[in-house]
Each structure stands twice: as structure tokens, then as C-alpha cells.
Amino acid sequence: MIAVFNAITNIAEDIEKNVFVECESFLESNLTEQQMRESVHKYCSEVIQREFKKVKSVHGFIGKYKKEYITINESGKYKISYVAIDNLDLLDVNFSLGSIFGIYESQMDAFHLKAAMYITYGPTFQLVFASKSEGVIYFSFENGEFIEQDPLNLEKEGKINSTAGLVHEWSSEHKELVDSFFNKGYRLRFSDSLSLDTHQILFKKGGLYSSPSTKSFPDGKINVLCEAFPISYIIEQAGGRAISKKGRILDMTNVTIEQNTPIYFGSTTEIQKVEDSFNS
Incomplete structure (x- = not known):
């Protein structure tokens, strides 16, 4: 190593x-x-x-x-x-x-x-x-x-709301989720570079990154092997969580080289709220 x-x-x-x-x-x-x-x-x-x-x-x-x-x-x-x-x-x-x-x-x-x-x-x-x-x-x-x-360690809750994807392609449910964080005073920090957006959340010790399924990318935009797995691993080792609507990212199996996924990662409080929105 x-x-x-x-x-x-x-x-x-x-x-x-x-x-x-x-x-x-x-x-x-x-x-x-x-x-x-x-x-x-x-x-x-x-x-x-x-x-x-x-x-x-x-x-x-x-x-x-x-x-x-x-x-x-x-x-x-x-x-x-x-x-x-x-x-x-x-x-x-x-x-x-x-x-x-x-x-x-x-x-x-x-x-x-x-x-x-x-x-x-x-x-x-x-x-x-x-x-x-x-x-x-x-x-x-x-x-x-x-x-x-x-x-680097994440706190249970942060104040960053990093939102990927074209706004006009978001589902109404995802827009409602994003707005709920802004309404609580979360700050927008989004560069459209996955490594840089991850860096922001780690250095600010918390928050939420979301890259949902959209009309242009119904299966998500984040490559599983090259992006979702490594970034989810880093986030989890820092004390956070990384999920999609199907569950924990690092529980995905039988992944292909081309496979993409939606992803939500960050502090545990934010991810719990994301999960609650999935189930509402």
C-alpha cells in the first residue's frame, strides 16, 4: 500500500x-x-x-x-x-x-x-x-x-448543501428536499467537481451532497467503481454516510464497469433526513 x-x-x-x-x-x-x-x-x-x-x-x-x-x-x-x-x-x-x-x-x-x-x-x-x-x-x-x-472527521450535522444536476430536471420530491435544507440556513457550495465538493464537506465538517436521478441521467451520473465507491468509502471513514434510494452505496453488488448511480452523502443527520424523504 x-x-x-x-x-x-x-x-x-x-x-x-x-x-x-x-x-x-x-x-x-x-x-x-x-x-x-x-x-x-x-x-x-x-x-x-x-x-x-x-x-x-x-x-x-x-x-x-x-x-x-x-x-x-x-x-x-x-x-x-x-x-x-x-x-x-x-x-x-x-x-x-x-x-x-x-x-x-x-x-x-x-x-x-x-x-x-x-x-x-x-x-x-x-x-x-x-x-x-x-x-x-x-x-x-x-x-x-x-x-x-x-x-478529517464529520460532525453529526453540517451547514453545506451541495446540489448536483440541472434544477429543471429535478423531481418535485428532490426539489422539496433541497429547499428544506436551504430553509434551515444551509449554504450552497457546489463546484460540479466531485472531489472538490467532497473536500468542502470534509473540511467544513459536515453537510449534504446530492446527485439525484434526472431526466438526462435516469440511472444517475456518478460512476460506481471510479467515483461512488471511493468517495463513499472516504465519507464513511470520516463518520458520515453515503446512500441512494436503493440503500447504502457500499452495499451495491454485481457492479459493471459502466454502471452509474444517484448518490447522497454527508453527515448522519442530513442522510437521515434524505432517507425520511424517500419514505414519506
Whole structure:
């Protein structure tokens, strides 16, 4: 696990430097905005794959958009899912962005998820690591290295209401749920980057993130293996919960590579209110 962790820190430093700090090679390439996004995504994916190929304990990996598991070492025990860059559309507005990693042992299902990590780039360059033995730890980048900081834990109730999906596609039930939190003084904090929105809830010690089923995404928008499982794992290790209308996210079984899900995660009080709304 240490070798996998070190590989992800190498990934973080490379992408932060070459995409978010010294980004001239992308900005001065005379590419269209779409071509630049594709170029950035390709670069980040290549960095991730290059670093994991150096780790003997990694059996293989799969990216959210690759949809194909690549075996690199038959004797390795870790299978890794990743999101190379979380929502490239936000590059245009100089937002922080992130990468997400799920570290599975032997099988890619929630039961065999041994650790999860995400990186936030740009103005907030940090790394968050979660495991059952360590809890949730974040690392800040200072003087050329990642420095371990205090553990992250959610309180029973927060004040953030992070709401994904197009408002005009929400069901009346979901709109009523969202409004009920705003009416209680919750603050809107939504970047449309899953890693950054998770980061907000963890650092503010609570709140609710919701990505419901919509007309455009009736099965949800969050990929289970690459996004929902790792983020749910991190939230649970911090003392929170992550669910859909079908139950606990980490209880999902027989998941396919392409499968998406709606998701609601955050503090226990908020998730209880979400469950109450499902049953009303």
C-alpha cells in the first residue's frame, strides 16, 4: 500500500506542476478548448498509468473514461480505479480540479476496497487518504513535499448543501428536499467537481451532497467503481454516510464497469433526513 500511496503522490506533483502551474504547453498550443481538454486528460491519464506501472503490487487499473481494465502485473494484488481529472470543463474558469482513486484488493467490489484517495489541484493542492486503519487523513503540499495534517472527521450535522444536476430536471420530491435544507440556513457550495465538493464537506465538517436521478441521467451520473465507491468509502471513514434510494452505496453488488448511480452523502443527520424523504 505504501508503494501505491507514493505513486499517487508522484502523480499529484506531476499533474500539479505541468497542468496547473507550468501550463504554457497547453495554453500556447493553438488548440481549440475541446482539443485542449482532451490533451490535458490524455496527459493526466498517461502520468497515472506510467506511475502505476512502476509498482509491483499493482495488478492493473481502469479509468472512468477508458472502460477497459488493463493488467500490468499478474502477481500484483491491487486493482485501481481512477478518474484522471474530475470535470475538465472547469479548466476554463481556473477552478481547482481533482483526481480520484479507489484501491481494491483482488476484486473490484466494495467489499474488497482497501483504501481510497483524491487529490485537489490548483489553488488548493492537497491529498486526502482513507483506510479503515488510518481513518481519513489529509496532506498539504509544503516546501516540495506532502505534510500530514490532522485527521478529517464529520460532525453529526453540517451547514453545506451541495446540489448536483440541472434544477429543471429535478423531481418535485428532490426539489422539496433541497429547499428544506436551504430553509434551515444551509449554504450552497457546489463546484460540479466531485472531489472538490467532497473536500468542502470534509473540511467544513459536515453537510449534504446530492446527485439525484434526472431526466438526462435516469440511472444517475456518478460512476460506481471510479467515483461512488471511493468517495463513499472516504465519507464513511470520516463518520458520515453515503446512500441512494436503493440503500447504502457500499452495499451495491454485481457492479459493471459502466454502471452509474444517484448518490447522497454527508453527515448522519442530513442522510437521515434524505432517507425520511424517500419514505414519506
